[in-house]
Amino acid sequence: MPDPKARLAIALDYPDAQQALKLVDTLGHTCQWFKIGMELYYAAGNTIVRELRDRGFDVFLDLKLHDIPNTVAGAVRSATQAGAGLLTIHASGGSAMMAAAAEAARAPGGPRLLAVTVLTSMDAAQLTGTGITVSPADQVLRLAKLATQSGIDGFVCSAEEVAAVRAATGPDTLLVIPGIRPAGAALGDQKRIATPAQAIAAGASMLVVGRPITQAPDPAAAARAILDEIAKAEAPLKK
Numbered sequence: 001m002p003d004p005k006a007r008l009a010i011a012l013d014y015p016d017a018q019q020a021l022k023l024v025d026t027l028g029h030t031c032q033w034f035k036i037g038m039e040l041y042y043a044a045g046n047t048i049v050r051e052l053r054d055r056g057f058d059v060f061l062d063l064k065l066h067d068i069p070n071t072v073a074g075a076v077r078s079a080t081q082a083g084a085g086l087l088t089i090h091a092s093g094g095s096a097m098m099a100a101a102a103e104a105a106r107a108p109g110g111p112r113l114l115a116v117t118v119l120t121s122m123d124a125a126q127l128t129g130t131g132i133t134v135s136p137a138d139q140v141l142r143l144a145k146l147a148t149q150s151g152i153d154g155f156v157c158s159a160e161e162v163a164a165v166r167a168a169t170g171p172d173t174l175l176v177i178p179g180i181r182p183a184g185a186a187l188g189d190q191k192r193i194a195t196p197a198q199a200i201a202a203g204a205s206m207l208v209v210g211r212p213i214t215q216a217p218d219p220a221a222a223a224r225a226i227l228d229e230i231a232k233a234e235a236p237l238k239k
């Protein structure tokens, strides 16, 4: 059975490195992957990426790049220098942007690229408001196929779409799933959600969890409970 630690990324959504590292220290080596999003990266840049790498952790840089191809390729090269293992771009940036990012990521030490399809905070009504009148599931599949053709390694989608994306893109595709809420957890701004067990059973490769851990009274216990849930959900798939 794969180590459940390899299947969980903790979202360090903090305004500065000090608060982020306090949580990292609280968790000890319960977890292996930490996700740095825009809030922390704009405050602490590549310094926090290197700090986590120096402590022996893997870093998922969730910058959701979305710009013209030349600019995104340059951003991928900058992220490569910091040593991030995973980096996100927005699939809605289009095939030329994704192909330029994929080419830049092929440099030695480059990150695996994940294309964000439809944000898990969006439901059908919000998607329609942006002018996209197909369902979130259809839009996720459309963008996943486009990203695959553009040379992208994996996708970010919700647990609601993961089985369909897995069927369309194959067993080796990296499918990373945020919007994870253990039973009874507050939804916050997330709309397309699932429990850790549901997401793993549906075919997720890796789960992203932020507030259910970072805002828990005992973050290390919350992380351990999610790792246990992942391990139990994995077991039936291995029979």
Ligand SMILES: O=c1ccn([C@@H]2O[C@H](COP(=O)(O)O)[C@@H](O)[C@H]2O)c(=O)[nH]1
Pocket: 011, 013, 037, 062, 116, 118, 119, 120, 121, 156, 157, 178, 179, 180, 188, 190, 208, 209, 210, 211, 212
């Ligand atoms: O579609 C997406 C893409 C990225 N995210 C990020 O994941 C975490 C989720 O945090 P929670 O506190 O567990 O809701 C956060 O950093 C988002 O930027 C996402 O939620 N949905």
